Amino acid sequence: MNFIDSLYYKYRKAFKALKLFLILSGPGIIVMLADNDAGGITTYAATGSKYGYGLIWFLIILLPVAYYVQEMTVRLGAVTKHGHAEAIFSAFGPFWGWFSLVDLILTDWLTLVTEFIGMTAAMSIFHIPPIITIIVVIMIMGLMVWQGRYWTWEKISFLFCALNLIYIPCAFMVHPSVSSILNQGMIPHFPGGFNNEIFFFLMANIGTTIAPWMIFFQQSSVVDKGLQEKDIPWGKIDTLVGSAMTVIVAIFIVIVTGTVLNGINIESAAQAAQKLMGINNYVGTFVAIGLFDAGFLGAICISLASSWAFGEVFGWAHSLNRKVKEAPWFYFSYFFALVTAGAVVLIPGAPLVLITLFVQVIAVTLLPAALVFLILLLNDEKTMGKKYKNNLFQNITCTTIVAVIIVLSTLYGVSALFPNLFK
Amino acid sequence: MFNAIKLFFKSNFYKISEINKRYSKPSIKITRPVRIALFCLRVYLLVLVGLLVYKFVTLL
Numbered sequence: 261m262n263f264i265d266s267l268y269y270k271y272r273k274a275f276k277a278l279k280l281f282l283i284l285s286g287p288g289i290i291v292m293l294a295d296n297d298a299g300g301i302t303t304y305a306a307t308g309s310k311y312g313y314g315l316i317w318f319l320i321i322l323l324p325v326a327y328y329v330q331e332m333t334v335r336l337g338a339v340t341k342h343g344h345a346e347a348i349f350s351a352f353g354p355f356w357g358w359f360s361l362v363d364l365i366l367t368d369w370l371t372l373v374t375e376f377i378g379m380t381a382a383m384s385i386f387h388i389p390p391i392i393t394i395i396v397v398i399m400i401m402g403l404m405v406w407q408g409r410y411w412t413w414e415k416i417s418f419l420f421c422a423l424n425l426i427y428i429p430c431a432f433m434v435h436p437s438v439s440s441i442l443n444q445g446m447i448p449h450f451p452g453g454f455n456n457e458i459f460f461f462l463m464a465n466i467g468t469t470i471a472p473w474m475i476f477f478q479q480s481s482v483v484d485k486g487l488q489e490k491d492i493p494w495g496k497i498d499t500l501v502g503s504a505m506t507v508i509v510a511i512f513i514v515i516v517t518g519t520v521l522n523g524i525n526i527e528s529a530a531q532a533a534q535k536l537m538g539i540n541n542y543v544g545t546f547v548a549i550g551l552f553d554a555g556f557l558g559a560i561c562i563s564l565a566s567s568w569a570f571g572e573v574f575g576w577a578h579s580l581n582r583k584v585k586e587a588p589w590f591y592f593s594y595f596f597a598l599v600t601a602g603a604v605v606l607i608p609g610a611p612l613v614l615i616t617l618f619v620q621v622i623a624v625t626l627l628p629a630a631l632v633f634l635i636l637l638l639n640d641e642k643t644m645g646k647k648y649k650n651n652l653f654q655n656i657t658c659t660t661i662v663a664v665i666i667v668l669s670t671l672y673g674v675s676a677l678f679p680n681l682f683k
Numbered sequence: 684m685f686n687a688i689k690l691f692f693k694s695n696f697y698k699i700s701e702i703n704k705r706y707s708k709p710s711i712k713i714t715r716p717v718r719i720a721l722f723c724l725r726v727y728l729l730v731l732v733g734l735l736v737y738k739f740v741t742l743l
Contacts, residue, residue: 351711352721354703359728574698625731632720640711670731677738 284491285498286414287481288334290561291474292326292502293421296509297558298378298529299371299616300468301551304510305532307461308517309524311452313436316445318462319510322469325661327503329470329631330478332638332650332658334495337482339648344479345569348633351643356629361573363626368473368566370619372601375562377612378555380605381530385537385548393552394602401560401598405591408583410484417560423553424509430546431515441515463672469506470665472626473565475634480568484579489648513550516543529554559598567594624673628666635662 296304307315333344340347345364349357379397380390404416444451450458478499487495517532520539526532529551537544564580570593571578577587584591604610635658637643638650650658711717 349702349706351709353709354706356721357702357706573702574695621735625728628727629724632724636711636717636720639716642710642712670727673731674734677734 281494281497284485284487284494285501286418286485287478287487288330288495288498288500289421289502289505290414290417290557291330291478291481292499292506293424293509294477294557294561295326295469295471295474295506296424296554297371297468298375298551298555299558299619300510301378301513301529301554302526302532303464303468304513305517305521305529305547306526307465308514309521309526309532310461311458312518312522313441313445313514314449314451315458315461315465316441316511316514317448318465319507319514320446322465322510323503323507324657325466325665326469326506327500328654328658328661329634329665330474330499330503331496332634333475333479334482334487334499335492335644335648336634336637337479338487338489338492338495339644341483342479343483343568343572344476344630344634346572347479347637347643349573351637351640352633356633357573360626360629360633361569363622363629364472364476364569365566367619367622367626368562369597369601370615370622371471371473372559372562372597373604373612373615374619375555375559376602376605377616378529379552379559381528382533382548382552382555385530385533385544391606394606397556397559398595398598398602400556401563402595404560405580405594406584408581408586410580413580414485417557420553420557420560421505424550424557425505426546426550426553427509427512427516430543430550431512431519433540433543433546434516434519436515436519445511445514460672460675463668463675466665466668467620467623467672470627470631470669472623472630473562475630476569477561477565480565480572484568484581492648516547559601563594563597566597567591618676620676621673624669627669631662631665635659 304319336347337343342350345357345361348360376394376397380393383393384390404413407413452458482495516536517526520543521532521535524535526535529547533544533548533551535544536547567590568578570576571587571590574589576589578590579587582590604615605612635650635655638658639655641649644650
């Protein structure tokens with residue numbers, strides 16, 4: 261009887277914990293899956309087609325990298341109840357505050373354009389004109405926030421996050437060799453030796469793992485959701501689950517293109533989808549749907565990151581729990597970014613390739629600053645208190661990760677400026 | 684419409700100076716590591732902006 265009692269007690273405890281996790285999770289999973297945006301999908305597809313399964317081990321390393329950086333935003337948001345933009349203004353003064361805000365708005369808007377490029381390219385495969393794609397996307401994103409409830413927005417976003425997992429069945433449909441994945445993918449090595457080209461791919465993969473908008477988005481999202489200090493452990497689990505999911509999706513994309521398109525140079529995920537359609541119609545269709553979803557998820561988070569940052573600094577009402585009438589400037593900036601970014605894609609002859617390259621350069625001016633501010637804030641006892649500031653282990657881990665990200669993303673940005681540098 | 688835009692910029696110009704005043708004193712404790720980190724960040728950004736300008740000039 262005692263055994264049954266204790267079993268029942270354990271089951272109820274586990275069920276309660278799961279229920280609590282489902283209530284408190286959200287920002288971490290959404291931001292991490294949105295990290296696999298249109299640009300990210302292209303990078304992973306190109307990595308798989310170029311090196312087969314050879315760089316899967318590197319993607320696994322990116323799991324703790326993404327987790328440790330984003331976990332800091334959970335603590336900072338839950339303790340200070342401020343978004344990252346407001347935290348920078350408050351801690352470092354107006355110079356760094358304006359620099360971060362202007363840079364964030366510019367980077368976000370340019371990235372938003374690349375998300376629309378991805379979405380329209382994916383839908384063009386199904387013969388849907390770009391203007392229809394853009395109008396429908398903006399309408400859906402409008403409906404998501406219309407209710408004036410963070411909860412509603414979050415749960416709809418979860419549906420799109422689930423769609424991001426479409427690459428997993430894709431990988432099973434191409435029948436990859438499990439032994440090849442284990443032999444070639446899990447043992448750290450550089451296929452073809454360490455050269456400039458592989459270095460460029462490593463930089464690109466790191467560059468897509470941590471983007472400046474992610475830091476701003478998750479911290480503001482934690483604040484808008486209303487997470488408290490006591491919820492930090494759940495926020496950490498949410499971030500860890502999200503990090504694992506983003507890496508799993510990336511690995512499965514590499515498996516798909518590494519199995520079917522190995523040795524073919526891929527320039528975009530849409531191109532990969534078209535090539536895959538010629539081999540297996542379902543796989544190609546799924547990859548195209550996945551690309552659209554990736555761009556959509558990225559657009560949701562990026563436009564919100566900007567609106568939250570604006571609202572925090574200018575003191576406007578800036579919560580998804582407010583209706584459009586109650587927070588007009590928050591929603592105006594949200595839609596303004598979406599409509600203008602969508603419009604750019606529709607301009608005939610718009611320099612879209614140049615915009616894509618420019619994003620990488622502008623992002624590296626903001627990313628190091630955002631990461632350094634994050635570490636400094638997490639070490640400030642006045643801001644974080646003794647309990648939640650970084651401990652020695654966290655400082656060593658996070659500082660090492662941040663240093664590596666800064667070096668590699670800078671080299672990636674510089675290589676976009678000077679393309680022959682690593683060739 | 685024009686008046687609304689004018690009012691928007693006027694009120695936000697006032698808002699910007701108010702924000703500058705509100706955050707004029709950094710709340711973080713300026714220790715030696717903080718000072719070094721901020722200095723390195725300024726140097727990094729100067730170098731990056733320099734590279735951007737160089738690229739722009741050589742493109743023209």
